[in-house]
Amino acid sequence: MAEPAETTSETGPAVFTGNLAASPPLPPESVAAANRLMEAGRLFRYGEAGGAPSEAALLEEEFAALTGGRYCVAVNSCGCALFLALAAAGATRGDKVLLNAFTLAPAVGAIAHLGAEPVLVEVTPDLVIDIEDLTAKAEASGAKYLLLSYMRGHIPDMDRVMAACETAGITVIEDCAHATMATWDGKPIGRFGAAGCFSAQGYKHLNGGEGGLIVTEDADLAARAILMSGSYMLYAQHRARPEMETMARWRGTMPNFSMRMNDLAAAVLRPQLPLLAGRVERWREIHGRIAARLTQSNRIRLPAPDPRAYLAPTSLQFLLEEMDGPAIEAAVAAAAARGVAIKWFGAAEPVGFTSRPEHWGFLPPQPAPAATEAVLARLCDIRLPVGLTDAECDLIAGIVLDAVSENAPN
Numbered sequence: 001m002a003e004p005a006e007t008t009s010e011t012g013p014a015v016f017t018g019n020l021a022a023s024p025p026l027p028p029e030s031v032a033a034a035n036r037l038m039e040a041g042r043l044f045r046y047g048e049a050g051g052a053p054s055e056a057a058l059l060e061e062e063f064a065a066l067t068g069g070r071y072c073v074a075v076n077s078c079g080c081a082l083f084l085a086l087a088a089a090g091a092t093r094g095d096k097v098l099l100n101a102f103t104l105a106p107a108v109g110a111i112a113h114l115g116a117e118p119v120l121v122e123v124t125p126d127l128v129i130d131i132e133d134l135t136a137k138a139e140a141s142g143a144k145y146l147l148l149s150y151m152r153g154h155i156p157d158m159d160r161v162m163a164a165c166e167t168a169g170i171t172v173i174e175d176c177a178h179a180t181m182a183t184w185d186g187k188p189i190g191r192f193g194a195a196g197c198f199s200a201q202g203y204k205h206l207n208g209g210e211g212g213l214i215v216t217e218d219a220d221l222a223a224r225a226i227l228m229s230g231s232y233m234l235y236a237q238h239r240a241r242p243e244m245e246t247m248a249r250w251r252g253t254m255p256n257f258s259m260r261m262n263d264l265a266a267a268v269l270r271p272q273l274p275l276l277a278g279r280v281e282r283w284r285e286i287h288g289r290i291a292a293r294l295t296q297s298n299r300i301r302l303p304a305p306d307p308r309a310y311l312a313p314t315s316l317q318f319l320l321e322e323m324d325g326p327a328i329e330a331a332v333a334a335a336a337a338r339g340v341a342i343k344w345f346g347a348a349e350p351v352g353f354t355s356r357p358e359h360w361g362f363l364p365p366q367p368a369p370a371a372t373e374a375v376l377a378r379l380c381d382i383r384l385p386v387g388l389t390d391a392e393c394d395l396i397a398g399i400v401l402d403a404v405s406e407n408a409p410n
């Protein structure tokens with residue numbers, strides 16, 4: 001971080017003075033690309049008269065290469081990417097869509113947007129989908145779609161999830177908003193289901209302000225998503241698209257939902273792609289360093305990732321054991337007083353980006369996912385800006401350890 005973030009006052013314990021909500025500045029190449037586009041007045045991805053490839057078309061090509069996917073469609077947000085991917089995969093009004101109950105509100109929103117019915121599936125204390133419950137809910141509901149949300153980047157046993165879905169005839173759409181660059185057994189996350197959806201919202205791995213990317217191997221799904229994203233009859237300007245015969249098969253039958261990516265967002269995103277792998281490595285070090293220190297407390301339980309998963313964390317989660325709501329609130333307040341913002345998923349009202357099923361008053365009636373609610377009642381979350389130094393990581397870990405030990409009952 002740019003400013004000195006550590007101060008040790010003579011009268012009290014050390015305070016973290018950095019900003020956990022900060023995003024790093026964009027690379028100079030992003031700023032230059034944005035300026036070029038603004039000077040040219042060309043902020044829309046399609047040109048009626050053709051011309052040079054748009055930034056969005058190039059981003060799609062480059063993101064497809066990065067993830068090893070065949071087709072890629074850039075849109076205005078990951079929430080819209082999820083909606084379009086579900087729609088392009090054939091999900092429609094009234095369909096039931098399975099969704100793990102630990103997720104961000106836009107995932108459940110994408111299903112509601114479609115007029116479909118979310119069917120909530122439990123997560124385990126390791127924050128991944130509970131595969132037994134997935135199988136049971138699939139059977140009970142007859143759902144043929146799963147929106148698999150890697151909330152906060154946690155990856156389930158993909159071999160078992162995909163096998164269970166194949167047996168039940170379920171089409172999987174992956175919500176990779178927190179899992180960009182993550183892999184399972186060497187295969188990129190986002191390439192397991194019919195489509196993978198990524199976010200370029202400023203708080204994720206890539207900062208386009210807003211933005212979403214759909215990656216798929218399915219030519220028909222890609223064609224439908226391109227047309228529904230609002231390509232008009234200018235879809236030939238896409239580069240990571242299916243053959244024109246496939247496009248022609250669907251043109252004229254797909255509604256235009258106007259969910260295109262702004263070319264300015266694409267311009268600032270492209271120079272970030274080559275930096276991603278290095279950033280994820282640093283994020284992993286930051287996460288690992290803090291997590292290793294937190295294991296000193298017997299009140300803190302860290303999710304145990306499967307060794308086959310290569311995670312790309314941008315935040316850190318832990319469960320507080322044997323602490324009730326008021327004790328957790330006191331620990332959160334003690335950390336906040338020393339500059340460390342801990343988000344608690346158990347709060348009565350949603351705060352910031354946290355929410356949980358009981359806050360989604362639009363859901364169709366269904367039994368509350370009790371196991372997930374019990375996990376979320378203990379779940380804490382800390383955002384990790386990629387610019388944290390090792391000293392800052394140690395300070396943050398120390399503050400969390402103090403806050404917990406001071407407020408845990410003996």
Ligand SMILES: *Cc1c(COP(=O)(O)O)cnc(C)c1O
Nearest residue numbers: 077078079104106151177199201
């Ligand atoms: C951020 C996020 C989304 C939505 O992404 P947007 O680009 O903000 O629409 C969906 N799912 C998860 C898990 C997220 O974290």
